[in-house]
Amino acid sequence: xxxxxxxxxxxxxxxxxxxxxxxxxxxxxxxxxxxxxxxxxxxxxxxxxxxxxxxxxxxxxxxxxxxxxxxxxxxxxxxxxxxxxxxxxxxxxxxxxxxxxxxxxxxxxxxxxxxxxxxxxxxxxxxxxxxxxxxxxxxxxxxxxxxxxxxxxxxxxxxxxxxxxxxxxxxxxxxxxxxxxxxxxxxxxxxxxxxxxxxxxxxxxxxxxxxxxxxxxxxxxxxxxxxxxxxxxxxxxxxxxxxxxxxxxxxxxxxxxxxxxxxxxxxxxxxxxxxxxxxxxxxxxxxxxxxxxxxxxxxxxxxxxxxxxxxxxxxxxxxxxxxxxxxxxxxxxxxxxxxxxxxxxxxxxxxxxxxxxxxxxxxxxxxxxxxxxxxxxxxxxxxxxxxxxxxxxxxxxxxxxxxxxxxxxxxxxxxxxxxxxxxxxxxxxxxxxxxxxxxxxxxxxxxxxxxxxxxxxxxxxxxxxxxxxxxxxxxxxxxxxxxxxxxxxxxxxxxxxxxxxxxxxxxxxxxxxxxxxxxxxxxxxxxxxxxxxxxxxxxxxxxxxxxxxxxxxxxxxxxxxxxxxxxxxxxxxxxxxxxxxxxxxxxxxxxxxxxxxxxxxxxxxxxxxxxxxxxxxxxxxxxxxxxxxxxxxxxxxxxxxxxxxxxxxxxxxxxxxxxxxxxxxxxxxxxxxx
DNA sequence: TTATGATGGCTTTTT
DNA sequence: GCCATCATAA
Ligand SMILES: Nc1ncnc2c1ncn2[C@@H]1O[C@H](COP(=O)(O)OP(=O)(O)OP(=O)(O)O)[C@@H](O)[C@H]1O
Numbered sequence: 001x002x003x004x005x006x007x008x009x010x011x012x013x014x015x016x017x018x019x020x021x022x023x024x025x026x027x028x029x030x031x032x033x034x035x036x037x038x039x040x041x042x043x044x045x046x047x048x049x050x051x052x053x054x055x056x057x058x059x060x061x062x063x064x065x066x067x068x069x070x071x072x073x074x075x076x077x078x079x080x081x082x083x084x085x086x087x088x089x090x091x092x093x094x095x096x097x098x099x100x101x102x103x104x105x106x107x108x109x110x111x112x113x114x115x116x117x118x119x120x121x122x123x124x125x126x127x128x129x130x131x132x133x134x135x136x137x138x139x140x141x142x143x144x145x146x147x148x149x150x151x152x153x154x155x156x157x158x159x160x161x162x163x164x165x166x167x168x169x170x171x172x173x174x175x176x177x178x179x180x181x182x183x184x185x186x187x188x189x190x191x192x193x194x195x196x197x198x199x200x201x202x203x204x205x206x207x208x209x210x211x212x213x214x215x216x217x218x219x220x221x222x223x224x225x226x227x228x229x230x231x232x233x234x235x236x237x238x239x240x241x242x243x244x245x246x247x248x249x250x251x252x253x254x255x256x257x258x259x260x261x262x263x264x265x266x267x268x269x270x271x272x273x274x275x276x277x278x279x280x281x282x283x284x285x286x287x288x289x290x291x292x293x294x295x296x297x298x299x300x301x302x303x304x305x306x307x308x309x310x311x312x313x314x315x316x317x318x319x320x321x322x323x324x325x326x327x328x329x330x331x332x333x334x335x336x337x338x339x340x341x342x343x344x345x346x347x348x349x350x351x352x353x354x355x356x357x358x359x360x361x362x363x364x365x366x367x368x369x370x371x372x373x374x375x376x377x378x379x380x381x382x383x384x385x386x387x388x389x390x391x392x393x394x395x396x397x398x399x400x401x402x403x404x405x406x407x408x409x410x411x412x413x414x415x416x417x418x419x420x421x422x423x424x425x426x427x428x429x430x431x432x433x434x435x436x437x438x439x440x441x442x443x444x445x446x447x448x449x450x451x452x453x454x455x456x457x458x459x460x461x462x463x464x465x466x467x468x469x470x471x472x473x474x475x476x477x478x479x480x481x482x483x484x485x486x487x488x489x490x491x492x493x494x495x496x497x498x499x500x501x502x503x504x505x506x507x508x509x510x511x512x513x514x515x516x517x518x519x520x521x522x523x524x525x526x527x528x529x530x531x532x533x534x535x536x537x538x539x540x541x542x543x544x545x546x547x548x549x550x551x552x553x554x555x556x557x558x559x560x561x562x563x564x565x566x567x568x569x570x571x572x573x574x575x576x577x578x579x580x581x582x583x584x585x586x587x588x589x590x591x592x593x594x595x596x597x598x599x600x601x602x603x604x605x606x607x608x609x610x611x612x613x614x615x616x617x618x619x620x621x622x623x624x625x626x627x628x629x630x631x632x633x634x635x636x637x638x639x640x641x642x643x644x645x646x647x648x649x650x651x652x653x654x655x656x657x658x659x660x661x662x663x664x665x666x667x668x669x670x671x672x673x674x
Numbered sequence: 675t676t677a678t679g680a681t682g683g684c685t686t687t688t689t
Numbered sequence: 690g691c692c693a694t695c696a697t698a699a
Contacts, residue, residue: 111689139689159689179683188688229689297687397685399691419687460675578689597686619685634686655690657684 054092054124058085065284065317066090069097069256072277072311075286076304078348079333079640080324083286084601087258088117090284091133092124094256101133103255105276109264111137111583113601117260134254138269139229140578142236146227147570149239149246154570156437156444157577158221158228160184161425165446170216176209185297186210187217191230192266192298194237223477225443233268240275251279261601262287262307266298274310281311289344290337293597293634295627305344320347322640324603326355329646333639336670340629360612360648360673362664366400369651370407373608376647377413377591380606388414391591392604394638396617399656400610401593408591418594419581428535428546429553433573435525439509440570442479449478455534458498466490467499479503505529518572519557526550596638607642609635612650612668615661635667648673 055063062082065075066089075083091106108114114135121130134141147153158166167180167187176183190200197215202208221228227235240247257277259265262285265273277283285307292301308314322330330350337343363369373393380386393404398419408415423429431454434447442448453459464478470488471481485491485499505528513521526532532550535543560572582598592604596617611617618631639646648671652662 109688137689143689157689160687181683229687232689294687296685399684402691456675580687580689583689595686616685621685630686657690 054089054096058082058089059319059321061317061319062086062089066093068284068315068317069094070280070282072281072307072314073284073317074304074307074314075284075317075319076288076344076346077286077317077319078288078322078346079291079636080322080603081319081348082321082323083288083319084113084117084260086286086319087260087284088120090258091117091135092121095121095130095133099256101130102253104258105134105136105141105254105256106258107138107141107260107273108135109137109261109601110580111140111578112580112585113260114140115583137578138265138272139232140575142232142272143574143578145236145246145250146232146239147574149243150235152225154441155225155227156441156447157232157574158226158446159425159577160229161430162226162446163187163228166217166220167213170213170220173216174209174213176213178209178213183210183213183217187214187228188230189298190214191228191234192268194234194268194271220445223443224445225441226446230268233272237268237272237275240272247275251276255280255282257283259283259285260287261291263289263292263301263304264294264299264600265303266294266300267303268298270300270303281313283311290340290346290633291600291637293600293630293637295630301342318346320349322348322350324643325350325640326352326644328355328357329639329642329644332358332646332671332673333636335672336632336639336667337636339670340632342629356645358646358648358671358673360650360664360668360671362650362652364651365653366403366611366651366655367407369610369649370404372649373404373610374407374411374413376608377606378411380645386606388589388591389587390605391608392599392602392606392641393591393593393608393610394596394599394641395593395610396596396619396634397611397656398595400616404593404610408593414590416585416587416590416592418585418592418598422581422584423549423552424576424579426546426549428549432522432526432531432550432553433576435506435509435529435531436522436569436573438479438506439513440573442506442510443477445478452502455530457502457530458494459502463491463495463499513569517557517561518567518569519554519561521569522554522557526554596634599641600637603641603643605642605644607638607646609638609646609648610650611654612648612665613654613659613661614663614665616654616656616659617665618667620659632667632670635665639671 055066058066059082062085065073065086075086077083087106091104094104095101106117108117114137118135136144146155163184164180167183171178171180171183197211197218200211202211221231254276257273259273264287273283285304287304289301289304292299308316325333327350330348334348361372363372377391381388395401395404401417401420405415405417424433431451434450437444437447438451449464452464466488467481467485468478470476471478474481476484481488482499482503485496485503491499508528509521509525532547535547557572560575561567564571585592615623617635618628622628622631648668650664650668654660654662
């Protein structure tokens, strides 16, 4: 059976995540995966090119920003005005001026954007060495710094699901009846604001309980030597605060700082940059206050709006020409965003004064909507000679993708979905990565408990409980308790044997981990742990897929090793933890489906904005919490992705939790579409 | 220890 | 309305 859709290694929950890309698509996924992992610097020599050449392809304002080398600079400009281009050209220009790549740090929003930027800079064809140039996300840059200086270097990274595991354990312990998610986001918010359990004062009972959860959670993480995503930034700042010489090292090293998408930075990220820029103030940030869409995870527009307060000598550059969209699209987007009150208004014009008009279609239900999208794409392909990669279908929530996906599959149109169940969150991948985590960091009890009995080794829940009890009483880590299994008198002989066998397995790999390549280690692990064998025994389709996925992970390791010489297991694990859905995106000959959040920074000739209904978009929660401005910005982001055609749709009735109001979104009215 | 039904959760999500 | 997770029973 050939499945046209799932090409990207993303799996909608529809088939309970068991559906897997076929062979050809796997290769693609692999390629992309490795590309996304190419995070650190590497050497690259190119042929000469003059400064003037670099400055060509820029308008006077952009040139102004690019050639302003020393001192703080803010580029505050609307969508598609060439802000990202400024950063790319600025780096190329700095290098052409003889500035060492080692002195440059550029921060992007995603790994994909970082990789893209690096590629573009290489293409400048200068005789320049970009060895030592850092283009990273906040997280991957911070991770590199922590790896080099954190006291306990073998820490492992806790992803959202690991975090949730710990939070649930904490809730069980405290008997609090609150949703794990709300605790998780409370903790996140605190960390984003640099609040530790001790320096945060609770203002009410609820906060007091939350704070208690935070405290217990953090104790667990410290004990396991695990860092969650927010810790990566927070701990880097703590490191800088506690070790002035480390901070000083990076302040001197990174003489030129640049941040893209600055409007979506949170407080901790702001602080990190401010610390690094403190000595020289050579900082260039670019962004658009109208495109701040990550408020829900702590992003704070005032970072960009108040930027000048920290740097009084700032040079501010406005870019006013939009190079992306036609006038009808730009006008529509501008009309909508002008309904926001909390913004710095800006002018935007385009040379593309003629273009297809922006359309809105109200369909009967979500199936009609999906079929309409599919039909419109087929027609545009045959009539206007459009290609699959010209299209993007956007939606507010991931749950909307299912119906669209079905329609694409029915119509046999290749598509790819960004988001949903990704490769690295699959069970078998997480299992194998957990083995690796323990080998690196045996204190990681989340990883340990995850695989201690996978495949089954007769170390079930009750036995683990006994071990944990022993560990707690004797103030030991779970792993240490397991090492001492023979001393625990509540265990039977067979139980002791089972535990000892497991410990022996792990210790063997701990001893050899640095003596061989990661892929070789992985292959050995797959055999010795019995993991592969246990899958081979079960002959279901699902298990075959799992084996394929595991093979793919081995390939990722092979690829990774060939790119990065002398890479350690820690670095491999770290890089994998920081790979985002959008980093894995590859649009080669398919239509792309994704959420509005994921599309930020991208552009497409033909954009569908689906589910334009009151309650869905703007989302009901934002209406309740008086946060419609962020929704409107999201709408602005979506609209301004379109180069040539913007087509919005809504459904009068929709079967999707409580969203079915059927009323067209207020944004449609604001856009002035009849 | 695994299969099953009940339960609750449901925005975006980093990374 | 749909799905994942969890507790329970076989
Ligand atoms: N001076 C220029 N001349 C021609 N094309 C340009 C120029 N500057 C930018 N562009 C093109 O305009 C498009 C948008 O540029 P870019 O992505 O840098 O804008 P942006 O401001 O970062 O956009 P957004 O904020 O919407 O993500 C790109 O296709 C880019 O190649």
